[in-house]
Amino acid sequence: MTRFLDRRSALRLFGAAGLGLGLAACAGPGGGSSGTASGASPSGLATSGAVKGTVSFAHWRAEDKAVLAGLVKAFVKKYPDAGVEQDIAPSADYQSTALRRIQGSRTGDVFTAFRGAQFQQIVKAGVYAPLTGTDVVDAYQRLLMGPGAQDGKQYGLPYQLVFNMPLANTDALDKAGHTAAPKDWDGFLQLLDDLKAKGYTPLAWPGGDSANAGQLLNVMVMNNAPSDDAFARIESGTLKVTDDWFLGTLEQYAALRPYLQERATGSSTDAVTRLFAEGRAGLLATGSFQMAGVRALGATFPFDLVAPITTAAGKAKYEGVFNTTFILGVNSASTVQPAAYAFLEFLSDPENAGAYANGTGQHVTVEGVEYTNADLRAVAPWLTRKTLLAPRFQFLDLDIRTAVENATVAVVGGKKPERAAEEAQRVIDQKRS
Known part of the structure; x- marks a missing residue:
């Protein structure tokens, strides 16, 4: 079994001077960013011209505001006639309102998108200025760029590389007698039992937050599906949530009930993050993207990631789940495209991307970045493990995704798995009719 201590010592493989992003199964070759605002784009994007005017940068990462402000200051020093204003909305609001807000460039000369449904909607609306053929694309690891492409064109640049799996307080796990990651479902339940016996909430889950309640679903299905x-096949109708494999997943959700915090189905992400940060929970069922937020609340304990393996020992195909998201792009209606493109290139420079990563606790997809952030280094061994691209973002119809995710919430709330699955399938069938 892989020991938590061994995960930390594996960092020696990456060198002491800084951690280069190495992905055995996910990464691809790529060049460096030109770092300039010149050049012609065959897609029609204005990449040349005077870099001037105020760029509106629309995104959902309020916790990144200060780090981005520092980068904006450096950008303005390089381009004195330009400026950048951050336009930030909460992630749930951004998911539902971003297209309306950025269409016509009322805001968001540079903007971000979630992988999956939102990205597809924005591409369909013609808001992305295609980046195919521009120099900035070469700054990224090519095999991680798929979520920002469609029909052979690169519309956006997935900037963040995150792991959508429970964040672990390894001090708590050590106290519970677990120095190794569970390799099967019985082992995972035993871990939760042992955490509970030591007085911890074993698994803090934001069941009341639609943006994050479904993160756990990624790892619950990665080996069951x-x-x-x-x-994607559920959405197309070739699979159903009433199939045995998904019913089995819902039954496993039911088995988690005794290990979640009180009123789990109504808990917000902020509430469970505080619970975890205060050292009262062993696992936080969101992902690596919460590390900086936990640190901001004063946590000092070491981190790792622990994915529930839902199969019997030796039957798992994947060890965990990753996602490439925060898809950066330039607005096709922007009146300051040269400045917007210059800012995109600036963020894509390895030094600046490294400043973003280390300051925010987010791995990035830019080539040649070095990580000095202790938490990023702690979870770095996951960069080379066998992980699946987060499946929940395969849904392009958000109503269908919500129906599937709501079935898990309903089961945690006490509903029988069969009934929850039937109700979800009715919604799916209605959406497809």
Whole structure:
């Protein structure tokens, strides 16, 4: 079994001077960013011209505001006639309102998108100025760029590389007698039992937050699903949530009930993050993107990631889940495209991307970045493990995704798995009719 201590010592493989992003199964070759605002784009994007005017940068990461402000200051020093204003909305609001806000460039000369449904909607609306053929694309690891492409064109640049799996307080796990990651479902339940026996809330889960309640679903299905594209097949109708594999997943959600905090189905992400940060929970069922937020609340304990393995020992195909998201792009209606493109290139420079990563606790997809952030280094061994691209973002119809995710919430709330699955399938069938 892989020991938590061994995960930390594995960092020696990456060198002491800084951690270069190495992905055995996910990464690809790529060049460096030109770092300039010149050049012609065959897609029509204005990449040349005077870099001037105020760029509106629309995104959902309020916790990144200060780090981005520092980068904006450096950008303005390089381009004195330009400026950048951050336009930030909460992630749930951004998911539902971003297209309306950025269409017509009322805001968001540079903007971000979630992988999956939102990205597809924005591409369909013609808001992205395609980046195919521009120099900035070469700054990124090519095999991680798929979520920002469609029909052979690169519309956006997935900037963040995150792990959508429970964040662990390894001090708590050590006290519970677990120095190794569970390799099967019985082992995971035993871990939760042992955490509970030591007085911890074993698994803090934000069941009342639609943006994050479904993060746990990624790892709950990664080894249960009959195919890697199972959620896409549920949406197309070739699989159903009443199939045995998904019913089995819902039964496993039911088995988690005794290990979640009180009123789990109504808990917000902020509430469970505080619970975890205060050292009262062993696992936080969101992802690596919460590390900086936990630190901001004063936590000093070491981190790791622990994915529930839902199969019997030796039957798991994947060890965990990753996602490439925060898809950066330039607005096709922007009146300051040269400045917007210059800012995109600036963020894509390895030194600046490293400043973002280390300051925010987010791995990035830019080539050549070195990580000095202790938490990023702690979870770095996951960069080379066998992980699945987060399946919940396969859903392109958000109503269908919500129906599937709501079934898990309903089961945690006490509903029988069969009934929850039937109700979700009715919604799916209605959406497809």
